[in-house]
Amino acid sequence: MNKNIENIINGRMKDIAMIATRSGFGDGLLLAGKENKRVVALCADLTESIQIEKFKTAFPDRYFEMGVAEQNMASVASGMAAMGKIPFIASYAMFSPGRNWEQIRTTICYNNVPVKVVGAHAGVSVGPDGGTHQALEDIGLMRMLPNMVVVVPCDALEAKKAALEISRTENPSYLRLFREKSPVLTVDEDLFEIGKANIIYETSSTSSLSIEEGKGVRPVLKIGIIACGEMVARSLLCVKGLEDKGIELGILNLHTIKPIDVEKIKYMSSKYKNILTVEEHQVAGGMGSAILECLAENNLLGNVKVKMMGVKNRFGQSGTKEELYEEYEINEKHIFSNVLSMLEII
Amino acid sequence: MIEESEIKYLENKANDIRISIIEMLQIAGSGHTAGPLGMADVFTTLYGKALKHDPKKPFWEERDRLVLSNGHICPVLYSTMAHFGYFEVKELKTLRKFKSRLQGHPHREFLPMLETSSGPLGSGLSQAVGMCLADRIQTPPSPPLIKGGNSSQKFFYCLMSDGELNEGQNWEAIMLAGKKQLGNLICIVDRNNIQIDGFTENIMPLEPLDKKFEAFNFHVEDINGNNISEIYSAIQKCKAVFNKPSVIIARTIPGRGIKEFERDFHWHGKAPNNEEAEMAIKELRNLGGKIESDHN
Numbered sequence: 001m002n003k004n005i006e007n008i009i010n011g012r013m014k015d016i017a018m019i020a021t022r023s024g025f026g027d028g029l030l031l032a033g034k035e036n037k038r039v040v041a042l043c044a045d046l047t048e049s050i051q052i053e054k055f056k057t058a059f060p061d062r063y064f065e066m067g068v069a070e071q072n073m074a075s076v077a078s079g080m081a082a083m084g085k086i087p088f089i090a091s092y093a094m095f096s097p098g099r100n101w102e103q104i105r106t107t108i109c110y111n112n113v114p115v116k117v118v119g120a121h122a123g124v125s126v127g128p129d130g131g132t133h134q135a136l137e138d139i140g141l142m143r144m145l146p147n148m149v150v151v152v153p154c155d156a157l158e159a160k161k162a163a164l165e166i167s168r169t170e171n172p173s174y175l176r177l178f179r180e181k182s183p184v185l186t187v188d189e190d191l192f193e194i195g196k197a198n199i200i201y202e203t204s205s206t207s208s209l210s211i212e213e214g215k216g217v218r219p220v221l222k223i224g225i226i227a228c229g230e231m232v233a234r235s236l237l238c239v240k241g242l243e244d245k246g247i248e249l250g251i252l253n254l255h256t257i258k259p260i261d262v263e264k265i266k267y268m269s270s271k272y273k274n275i276l277t278v279e280e281h282q283v284a285g286g287m288g289s290a291i292l293e294c295l296a297e298n299n300l301l302g303n304v305k306v307k308m309m310g311v312k313n314r315f316g317q318s319g320t321k322e323e324l325y326e327e328y329e330i331n332e333k334h335i336f337s338n339v340l341s342m343l344e345i346i
Numbered sequence: 347m348i349e350e351s352e353i354k355y356l357e358n359k360a361n362d363i364r365i366s367i368i369e370m371l372q373i374a375g376s377g378h379t380a381g382p383l384g385m386a387d388v389f390t391t392l393y394g395k396a397l398k399h400d401p402k403k404p405f406w407e408e409r410d411r412l413v414l415s416n417g418h419i420c421p422v423l424y425s426t427m428a429h430f431g432y433f434e435v436k437e438l439k440t441l442r443k444f445k446s447r448l449q450g451h452p453h454r455e456f457l458p459m460l461e462t463s464s465g466p467l468g469s470g471l472s473q474a475v476g477m478c479l480a481d482r483i484q485t486p487p488s489p490p491l492i493k494g495g496n497s498s499q500k501f502f503y504c505l506m507s508d509g510e511l512n513e514g515q516n517w518e519a520i521m522l523a524g525k526k527q528l529g530n531l532i533c534i535v536d537r538n539n540i541q542i543d544g545f546t547e548n549i550m551p552l553e554p555l556d557k558k559f560e561a562f563n564f565h566v567e568d569i570n571g572n573n574i575s576e577i578y579s580a581i582q583k584c585k586a587v588f589n590k591p592s593v594i595i596a597r598t599i600p601g602r603g604i605k606e607f608e609r610d611f612h613w614h615g616k617a618p619n620n621e622e623a624e625m626a627i628k629e630l631r632n633l634g635g636k637i638e639s640d641h642n
Contacts (some may be wrong), residue, residue: 040480061483071563072518075469079413082462085483087476103469103515110463112453 002187005200008236016052017156018181021229022120024156025177026051028163029088033059035088038084039167044078044091050177052090070096074103076192081113086167092126093119093135094177095227099142104172109145114170117142118163123280124316124324125230127180134316141286142174143258148259149173152287153166154232158255161192169194170217173237176229178280180321183233197261200232201239201267203248219247221343222270225335226252228287231278231309234325237332242339248272249339257287265294269304273340276307278335283310305344309334348395348578354455359429360390364487365630372623374442379602380600380613381507382422384538384572389426391577391623392503401431404459409479410500411461415470416507416536417451418615422447423460432459468513471533474504475519480512480529491529500548500586504533509541512550517562524563532581533564536571538600540611542545559593571596 007015033039033055040062041055042300047065056063066073070091077087089096097104097117108115122135143150149171152209153159159177166173190198223242225235232253242249252268254261269275275295288308295301325331340346363386371377393399398410414423421441424459428435433447440446447457451465462473481500510516523531537555539546546552556566564585577596584592600614601607604626618626 001435040483058434065409066522069515069522071469071515072472072475072522076476076479076519076522078469078478079478080472082473083477083480085480087544102466103472105462106466107469114365201526214415215584225543 001201002190003324004183004185004187007096007181008233009239010118011240013183015204016241017184019156019184020179020181021153021156021159021177022051022179023155024159025118025163025175028160030054030058031160031169032164033062036086038086040064040080040085040087040096042066042087042089043071043095044068045070046091050090050118056237070100071103074117075107077115078107078111078113081108081115082111082196086116086261088116088118088167090118090120093122093138094133097138097141097174098135098283105145108172110145112147113172115172115298116166116170117174118177119174119178122176123146123178123229124328125178125280125321126320127324129323130318131316133295136280136282136311136316137285138174138176139257139279139281139287140289143290144285145172147172148258150176150286151194151255152228152257153187153255154229154253155182157184157186157188158192162255165192165194174270178230182230185233185236191233192255195256195259195261196220196254197264198253199250199264200228200253201236201249201251203243203250208246220248221345222248222272223274223276223339223343224252224268225339226254226268226287226291227278228254228257229280229293231280231330234330234332235278235335236311238336238339245340245345247339247343254287254291257290260290260294262294262298265291266300267296269295269300273303274305276335276342278330279307280330281310283312286310292329305342307338348575352395353574356390359394360574361603361630361633363422363425365431365627366429366435367421368618368623368626368630370421370425370438370441371617372620373439373619377421377442377617379575379607380417380540380611381416381419381536381538382425383604383607384503384598384600384602385419385422385487385536386425386426386507386602387572387574388534388536388577391574391581393426393430395578396498396581397503400420401427402545404432406488408500411474411505412503412505413461413470413474413477414505416467416505417464417508419536420448420452423452427459441476452590457630466639467507467510468515470506471516471523472518474502474531474533475523475526475528478502478531479526482563499530501530501532502528504531506533506535507509508535508539508546508552509549510536511535511552511555511642520559520562520564524589527563527589528591529592532584533591533593535593535595536598537595538598538612540613541555542611544611555595565590565592567592567594569594571597571598572602579588605634
């Protein structure tokens with residue numbers, strides 16, 4: 001367990017850096033540009049917002065302002081990739097891949113060219129802008145496309161590593177980013193590998209856990225939480241309270257939704273038997289659905305109980321991030337109560 | 347300029363390409379007829395004269411790029427490529443068949459020598475613009491952009507339909523091409539005035555099309571798209587324009603070469619049956635009664 005995770009679990013949030021994933025992405029894109037001349041960046045009138053300024057300043061010849069034209073941007077990038085470039089295209093997730101899905105499908109994925117789609121300001125956490133600007137369907141839209149890789153970093157540092165890693169592959173890729181600052185829970189030394197999910201926390205075997213109840217001993221209650229994006233940090237905030245109730249838990253940071261890490265899903269399901277999925281996205285078609293598909297395909301559904309947390313068949317609305325996480329029941333309070341109800345403690 | 351003998355050669359080639367189009371559509375039993383026949387002269391002029399390319403080296407880095415945006419007219423692309431040596435003419439008979447490299451709409455994963463896949467209308471021009479922009483990073487523009495000048499200079503052609511201009515994405519790409527002054531981008535619009543539901547000016551009026559392109563900083567050539575000499579001369583003029591992109595509005599006759607098909611929008615999206623194909627091929631083989639073909 002790294003220092004940051006220890007601090008979050010113990011509620012020492014003042015020791016935790018709060019940085020937006022888009023900021024980490026900006027640093028990662030700059031590194032990718034330094035490492036590989038093939039990397040170019042295209043932006044649809046949101047260069048500063050999505051933190052492409054650093055790349056633009058360092059490599060003005062490899063930066064292209066597309067105006068507010070996401071459909072054109074996707075296909076222009078496809079043409080550039082056909083000429084050997086590795087284009088990153090950036091806009092808000094609602095518009096790219098929201099508006100330009102068909103262009104991404106036909107000109108990027110069908111051609112199987114290495115365009116990197118960067119969808120910023122995803123989820124309800126974009127806040128006051130309201131429902132029109134809160135992409136809650138983008139993971140589903142992207143993971144359904146053949147050839148597409150889907151990455152949802154849990155923090156700014158992971159976003160930086162993810163930007164660099166996706167620039168090193170020849171696959172079409174989707175990188176999902178968020179507007180608001182969020183806790184940095186990973187550290188430089190943490191390995192980030194596309195398709196390899198990280199178990200970031202497990203209750204250590206020495207720390208409990210059979211609680212005597214009257215005469216008998218209650219069997220150990222276990223829960224495996226699988227999350228992506230800021231929901232990983234929110235899950236960590238529940239650790240202490242759940243362990244205090246005698247619950248043994250593991251948390252998997254599923255930063256790559258596709259290709260999904262089958263081995264880690266198998267591990268989590270066989271060890272914990274109860275799986276809670278948490279995402280800032282529609283539950284229909286998102287990360288939780290991908291996990292369920294994985295469990296079903298590997299004939300594991302009979303052995304586990306699964307509960308999915310996320311936005312349920314609703315659009316977003318204006319509010320602060322905290323108000324909206326509460327309204328859509330995806331904050332630490334709801335993670336906590338969902339675990340308890342799953343384990344039939346309440 | 348282009349020699350009279352060369353025009354004759356290309357006209358005959360275009361006729362062979364049309365015959366193959368009819369044969370492949372007849373065997374496929376579905377597909378588009380009018381557009382491919384109408385554009386056979388443009389494709390022949392490109393592959394037979396204007397393009398810098400080498401059928402024996404389809405991935406040659408210095409080749410000009412030709413993006414077909416309206417993928418549904420791919421029978422003319424496939425037929426032209428076969429007749430200029432990219433693959434054997436007999437492969438054309440696999441059009442639209444299971445496992446064929448010649449998919450119903452072009453797919454580069456099946457036939458990697460294509461520059462792109464297409465079918466959904468409106469995205470080809472964006473891709474050609476992207477290719478052009480990427481190329482500029484290595485090869486900054488230097489006038490004059492004409493053959494014999496800078497030998498590494500590539501030209502980027504986008505072939506598109508008129509009905510396709512209904513798609514908004516085209517105008518996004520046109521704005522960008524104009525902004526970037528892409529002198530080595532040449533669009534060729536198949537101005538045949540038909541689309542699936544009828545005549546373009548009834549469905550969604552495009553005129554004045556030349557003025558629209560000019561307003562977006564394009565150089566415009568307006569020509570008879572079934573006249574090889576005019577097509578070649580327009581391409582040469584466009585190549586000489588170095589500070590803005592060009593468009594050739596190629597006025598073609600849909601179904602060109604077969605009187606019964608010409609100008610009839612019902613032939614947009616259907617293939618000839620056996621009887622119709624036999625009639626069409628006969629008409630093409632004697633060039634409407636003008637000459638006897640040696641094709642037999």
